[in-house]
Amino acid sequence: MAQAAAKRAEELRRELNAHNHRYYVLDDPVISDAQYDLLIQELRGLESQYPELLTPDSPTQRVGGAAADGFTQVEHSAPMLSLGNAFNRGDLENWLRRTKGLVDDADFDLVCELKIDGLAVNLTYENGVFVQGATRGDGTIGEDVTQNLRTIKSIPLSLLEGAPARLEVRGEVYLPISEFLRLNEERTETGEQLYRNPRNTGAGSLRNLDPKVTASRNMQIWVYSLSGAAASVLVDGQITGHWEALEWLKSLGFRINPHNKICRTIDEVIDYYDSWVETRHDLPYEADGVVVKVSSLALQEELGVVGREPRWAIAYKFPAEQAVTRLLEIGINVGRTGSLNPYALLEPVIVSGVTVQHASLHNEEDIHRKDIRVGDMVTVERAGDVIPHVIGPVLSERPKNSIIFQMPSHCPVCSTGIVKPADEAMHRCPNTSCPAQFFELLKHFVSKGATDIDGLGERWCQILIDQGMVTDLAGLYTLKKDGLLQLDRMGDKLATRILANIELSKQKSLPRLLFGLGIIHVGSEVAELLTQAYDSIDEIAAATEEELAEIPGIGPKIAASIASYFQVDSNLSVIEKLRTAGVNLKQEPRQINTGDLSLAGKTFVVTGTLSGLSRGEAESQIKALGGKVTSSVTKNTDYVVVGESPGSKLASAERLGTKVLNEEAFAEFLANPLSDPGETGS
Numbered sequence: 001m002a003q004a005a006a007k008r009a010e011e012l013r014r015e016l017n018a019h020n021h022r023y024y025v026l027d028d029p030v031i032s033d034a035q036y037d038l039l040i041q042e043l044r045g046l047e048s049q050y051p052e053l054l055t056p057d058s059p060t061q062r063v064g065g066a067a068a069d070g071f072t073q074v075e076h077s078a079p080m081l082s083l084g085n086a087f088n089r090g091d092l093e094n095w096l097r098r099t100k101g102l103v104d105d106a107d108f109d110l111v112c113e114l115k116i117d118g119l120a121v122n123l124t125y126e127n128g129v130f131v132q133g134a135t136r137g138d139g140t141i142g143e144d145v146t147q148n149l150r151t152i153k154s155i156p157l158s159l160l161e162g163a164p165a166r167l168e169v170r171g172e173v174y175l176p177i178s179e180f181l182r183l184n185e186e187r188t189e190t191g192e193q194l195y196r197n198p199r200n201t202g203a204g205s206l207r208n209l210d211p212k213v214t215a216s217r218n219m220q221i222w223v224y225s226l227s228g229a230a231a232s233v234l235v236d237g238q239i240t241g242h243w244e245a246l247e248w249l250k251s252l253g254f255r256i257n258p259h260n261k262i263c264r265t266i267d268e269v270i271d272y273y274d275s276w277v278e279t280r281h282d283l284p285y286e287a288d289g290v291v292v293k294v295s296s297l298a299l300q301e302e303l304g305v306v307g308r309e310p311r312w313a314i315a316y317k318f319p320a321e322q323a324v325t326r327l328l329e330i331g332i333n334v335g336r337t338g339s340l341n342p343y344a345l346l347e348p349v350i351v352s353g354v355t356v357q358h359a360s361l362h363n364e365e366d367i368h369r370k371d372i373r374v375g376d377m378v379t380v381e382r383a384g385d386v387i388p389h390v391i392g393p394v395l396s397e398r399p400k401n402s403i404i405f406q407m408p409s410h411c412p413v414c415s416t417g418i419v420k421p422a423d424e425a426m427h428r429c430p431n432t433s434c435p436a437q438f439f440e441l442l443k444h445f446v447s448k449g450a451t452d453i454d455g456l457g458e459r460w461c462q463i464l465i466d467q468g469m470v471t472d473l474a475g476l477y478t479l480k481k482d483g484l485l486q487l488d489r490m491g492d493k494l495a496t497r498i499l500a501n502i503e504l505s506k507q508k509s510l511p512r513l514l515f516g517l518g519i520i521h522v523g524s525e526v527a528e529l530l531t532q533a534y535d536s537i538d539e540i541a542a543a544t545e546e547e548l549a550e551i552p553g554i555g556p557k558i559a560a561s562i563a564s565y566f567q568v569d570s571n572l573s574v575i576e577k578l579r580t581a582g583v584n585l586k587q588e589p590r591q592i593n594t595g596d597l598s599l600a601g602k603t604f605v606v607t608g609t610l611s612g613l614s615r616g617e618a619e620s621q622i623k624a625l626g627g628k629v630t631s632s633v634t635k636n637t638d639y640v641v642v643g644e645s646p647g648s649k650l651a652s653a654e655r656l657g658t659k660v661l662n663e664e665a666f667a668e669f670l671a672n673p674l675s676d677p678g679e680t681g682s
Helices: 002-025 033-049 089-102 146-150 177-190 198-206 211-215 242-251 266-282 297-303 364-370 435-445 458-466 473-478 481-485 492-505 510-516 524-533 537-542 545-549 555-565 569-581 615-624 648-656 663-671
Strands: 073-075 084-086 110-116 119-126 129-135 141-143 166-174 220-226 261-263 287-294 313-317 322-334 340-351 354-360 377-381 389-393 603-607 639-642 659-661
Touching: 002 033, 033 615, 084 089, 089 266, 089 287, 089 297, 089 313, 110 220, 110 242, 110 266, 119 198, 129 141, 129 146, 146 211, 166 198, 177 198, 198 211, 211 524, 220 242, 242 297, 261 266, 266 287, 287 297, 322 389, 322 435, 340 377, 354 389, 364 389, 435 458, 435 473, 473 569, 481 492, 510 524, 510 537, 537 569, 545 555, 603 615, 603 648, 639 648, 639 663, 648 659, 659 663
Parallel strands: 084 313, 603 639, 639 659
Antiparallel strands: 073 141, 110 261, 110 287, 119 129, 119 166, 166 220, 287 313, 322 340, 322 377, 340 354, 377 389
16 A cells, blocks of 8 residues: 555656646646646645655645744855946946957857846755755855745756756746735735835745745746856756756756847847837836846856956846826725725826836825825836835925825715724725725635636626626626626627636635635735634634634734624625535645544644654644644644644643643554543643
């Protein structure tokens, strides 16, 4: 049995890694999400039943593990260098002239790459398996962020055939614009300070001590080179140029930017640069320039480094992205949770080739802090930001008749009197039937991070509401093809696609459904925390505010919001309609050994650092025997498993009289779960 399981686990790892490569690197999936989920659930089940089958390159190891106490330092085998900058054609031509002069006017190709605005990392592979990842740090010493990097699905955990015994590559990890917008939408709804730009947000996500945070943000990578040490000895000298090296790395399974281009002349480089100055805002990620590199690896080595900058490469930066224009009016958008969000209506102005008429103002408090008034000339910034925002007024040009902003007293959509909770920065419309709220909620519910109903964009959401075809979220699951075909410009192909994706959405995971419901303060990360503590939406709905607040990462404010949501009859009605429609309201089913459910009905909490296995492995073993694992100790907890430094959970167990098992007693209990172990201490 164990031999058959080992063979099947190897087959699943190979198959899942191949599917990950097609999906995250080639963007060419060949199976559905549901089919992929079945495969990974099967592998999780085998690894849970036979922990010895777990390998570092297993696709199941993508999920973030326990939070780290801090990052250890890593010394790079070759320095991670900075780049010199060129800001105009003259700077670029001077660099090329100097470079040619250093190699006796030799001819060479130039490779142009978009300069991704992210965080540089070094990835190390041994025998084709990812073993370490580190940040750039000061160029010589970086931080070990291996566990966080494992959660990034476009980083291969194992390489395709042809990998050498040891390989180091460099790449840029970045936060996609869509993820940045999603995170800021969540923060707008909760009244939190918005993240300033994708680069800083992505860097903070990667350097977070909890890998689950990194995992929740769907970060990506472009690999852009071999490490300096690897480049000089690559494949016994068979690859002589940077361009060929990139193609080779692509063949191993690395994600290489398809916009890279090899150029023969300075004019070709300028044409490449100019084309991206005009179109870079169409990219799904931030880029702040073009990197130009000498392709020949031999010439790179000959040119060497001056200070911390390679002589063989330069960054040709895009123009600055600020402009001054007049603030004509401050408008108000109503968000999906009733938040009133001010925005600037501007006299049209071109910022780096893009006409800007609207910009973010965040909230009333921010407007008054910056002293922004209607009629002011204001500075608008787009550099490093997806949505233009108003930096502040140009006080020297303030007109005498400028108007101080006041938040309206009634909702601009439904005329309901607005409220401002004492502990929040946001004003809110309390009318949950407000049309603007439901429109934003429906858009959110069908979005990629929630139920991901592809085909239902903003326009169709508005039409379905206007036509009375969807009056609550559950109404999506009552749509029929005949009804959709009555809508103007709705064809048979689109109607079929929408209905198929609605059907697929029924099986999305519980965290995605919770996120989609639009509960105030419940973003994707909080939704994950809830489903680690509870197995179904019914359990969450039944939890008290006090029980919810005990979940690490939740706290009293979020707990009050969750409890309040499930006390509203209309919300409970929608959940019942979703249940009737067949929407999944339970946590992802876990693979367990159906022949042995000896821990069924028992609730465990695992705390502290275990020496023999990870906390996740311990929890998987409990679940494999039918037990339940929660994150907080309550009167319903049967056993607390403790390792080193268990913290407050041990104290809670002692206060409640809960049985405590040290690691040795826990192992014995798993071997003979029908026994009833007594108190064993920590």
